[in-house]
Amino acid sequence: MDKFEKLTGIAAPLPLVNIDTDMIIPKQFLKTIKRSGLGVNLFDEMRYDRQGNEIEDFVLNKPQYRETEILVAGDNFGCGSSREHAPWALKDFGIKAVISTSFADIFFNNCFKNGILPIVLPQEAVDTLMKDAEKGSNARMVVDLEEQTVTTSDGESFSFEVDPFKKHCLLNGLDDIGLSLEKVSSIDSYEEKASQARPWV
Amino acid sequence: MSPKTLYDKIWDAHVVHEDTDGTCLLYIDRHLVHEVTSPQAFEGLRMAGRKVRAPEKTIAVPDHNVPTTAGRENPDNMTEDSRIQVAALDKNAKEFGIHYYPVTDVRQGIVHIVGPEQGWTLPGMTVVCGDSHTATHGAFGALAHGIGTSEVEHVLATQTLIQKKSKNMKVEITGKLLPGVTAKDIVLRIIAETGTAGGTGYVIEYCGEAIRDLSMEGRMTICNMAIEGGARAGLIAPDETTFEYVKGRPHAPKGAQWEAALNWWKTLYSDDDAHFDKVLTIEGESIEPTVTWGTSPEDALPISALVPAPEDFKGGKVDAVRRSLDYMGLTPGQKLSDIEVDTVFIGSCTNGRIEDLRAAAAVLKGKKVKDGMRAMVVPGSGLVRAQAEEEGLADIFKEAGFEWRLAGCSMCLAMNPDQLAENERCASTSNRNFEGRQGYKGRTHLVSPAMAAAAAITGKLTDVREMM
Known part of the structure; x- marks a missing residue:
């Protein structure tokens, strides 16, 4: 996994609440057996009409947001299906951080596995960042994971919380499986004990 | 010892390793796998030269993307992308030596129906699957939740997950239910009260007399939709109803092991003084047959209500409404x-079990669906289908004008050709009414099986109690 470096990029405003993973990547794109190539279908039904033409007023179709790297979204972003195709599509598009007041649990975890940073901030902070995002490509937002801050193009900074272990993995681009396999002796001894205690499992 | 919740007890029994910051390696007892969220995980194992650590605890079945029409055992009758995904699961199951129910096996069906049916799901277990409706298995007092594909690969490789503990939430449904009110109505009402993010960060334990009175199948309907309330998992403490359901299933313990298991299972309940971080109580008698009107499962109201206005809401919800x-x-x-509805879908991991089909058939018996209605029953598994045929339910559906399909997820997520066309409106027993969920610009109203049957007859959302 790529390391999460300090990010200075264009942020796009997506103020809708409850953006679900069906919206992020509709089911017809789950038929792939690969992880790559989903960016073109990110937000497909909001982004294209039935003929496949771009819908002009969808934010990511506007010229100033085509290079978006940060999304500022409404409450409960990523609810619904567990499909990891949602972060795969975001990542493939080029989005590296999503900011909201809240995220659905599975989507939140899936982001970290793919080098995407989901940032939870209070409503007032998200409101300010949403306004900043509306400035488009004239403005750059800064996400600094090391310092745990998001800074608007005007220099206003907000601190966010992040799980220390997840932060460590993201900063260093660490693979979870490799880390867990370092604890294989603990897994072995757990299995031995559990097979005594609950042999029916 | 301090009092524990049911969730605390199951969690504690599965911690392999705990870091100082509370990050745990949690052991996984059952890993369910389907064709849509697993190919990339198996590919990852292959690339890294890793094996499946516990193939005997891993069960695969194709369900999301399989056709539900006759002749599907012939791959030529699948669309190319379905065929590729199903073929990948076939290959991966064989290569990695995991349990497998192909489409040609009568036991094939929706993964969350097959697991309990075959006795893979047992009280006190940890169960995961690359599907958010894994919460279903919580009905057995198993800690069960959906995971992404990276975590599927992690579980395949290590039989563990990296987890932090969630908070405890209790949802109590007191007293009795009114006639015509089902588990689906209970859970829609709960989500209407909590909102789709109300459970985020929590594991919900459902309890109270109305929950205890439910069958295992009703309990599965409740826990299935825990995720629609944002919760990591839903749980119901196991009791005699649970043990009775589990006993004798193919993979349930037998003989002395059954007795040992039962002894442990009987300790799986929340202690009297256990602490819950959040509590919601609903009077069972206040619950009516419930339908959704919007594009989020929280947009649910009693059938007697009116469509609300955006101004009835606050904040970001105004624009969303x-x-x-x-x-x-x-x-x-x-x-x-x-x-008015033009389509009725009965099926899914929420409501595709035998009792769901019985409830719908009881309403439909001797009646016909409205002219022009497209009505479909997709049993949750091949065994549910066979039982429904044996009980004469299939004939009731067919005589009423329903299509009688083969098992799969079908129009719940509409990955296969079972989809709504633009502006079609469906009374559906599934779990999500998101935009585009059942087809591009398709409109979904979530209802119970009995309510779906009533809508099929009258051609509009209908209070099933008027037909009882």
Whole structure:
């Protein structure tokens, strides 16, 4: 996994609440057996009409947001299906951080596995960042994971919380499986004990 | 020892390793796998030269993307991308030596129906699957939740997950239910109260007399939709109803092991003084047959209610409701019971079990669906289908004008050809009414099986109690 470096990029405003993973990547794109190539279908039904033409007023179709790297979204972003195709599509598009007041649990975890940073901030902070995002490509937002801050193009900074272990993995681009396999002796001894205690499992 | 919740007890029994910051390696007892969220995980194992650590605890079945029409055992009758995904699961199951129910096996079905049916799901277990509706298995007092594909690969490789503990939430449904009110109505009401993010960060334990009175199948319907309330998992403490259901299933313990298991299972309940971080109590008698009107499962109201207006809401929800009503083609103040539907879908991991089919058939018996209605029953598994045929339910559905399909997820997520066309409106027993969920610009109203049957007859959302 790529390391999460300090990010200075264009942020796009997506103020809708409850953006679900069906919206992020509709089911017809789950038929792939690969992880790559989903960016073109990110937000497909909001982004294209039935003929496949771009819908002009969808934010990511506007010229100033085509290079978006940060999304500022409404409450409960990523609810619904567990499909990891949602972060795969975001990542493939080029989005590296999503900011909201809240995220659905599975989507939140899936982001970290793919080098995407989901940032939870209070409503007032998200409101300010949403306004900043509306400035488009004239403005750059800064996400600094090391310092745990998001800074608007005007220099206003907000601190966010992040799980220390997840932060460590993201900063260093660490693979979870490799880390867990370092604890294989603990897994072995757990299995031995559990097979005594609950042999029916 | 300090009092523990049911969740605390199951969690504690599965911690392999705990870091100082509370990050745990949690052991996984059952890993369910389907064709859509697993190919990339198996590919990852292959690339890294890793094996499946515990193939005997891993069960695979194709369900999301399989056709539900006759002749599907012939791959030529699948669309190319379905065929590729199903073929990948076939290959991966064989290569990695995991349990497998192919489409040609009568036991094939929706993964969350097959697991309990075959006795893979047992009380006190940890169960995961690359599907958010894994919460279903919580009905057995198993800690069960959906995971992404990276975590599927992690579980395949290590039989563990990296987890932090969630908070405890209790949802109590007191007293008895009114006639015509089902588990689906309970869970829609709960989500209407908590909102789709109300459970985020929590594991919910459902309890109270109305929950205890439910069958295992009703309990599965409740826990299935825990995720629609944002919770990591839903749980119901195991009791005699649970043990009775589990006993004798193919993979349930037998003989002395059964007795040992039972002894442990009987300790799986929340202690009297256990602490819950959040509590919601609903009077069972206050729950009516419930339908959704919008594009989020939290947009649920009693069938007797009116379509709300955006101004009835606050914050970001105002715009969301405006968008929902526009998408759904509804007007504030319109009676929910006046909404006309042209499609009825009965099935899914929420409501595709035998009792669901019985409830719908009881309403449909001797009646016909409205002219022009497209009505479909997709049993949750091949065994549910066979039982429904044996009980004469299939004949009731067919005589009423329903299509009688083969098992799969079908129109719940509409990955296969079972989809709504633009502006079609469906009374559906599934779990999500998101935009586009059942087909591009398709409109979904979530209902119970009995309510779906009633809508099929009258051609509009209908209070099933008027037909009882």
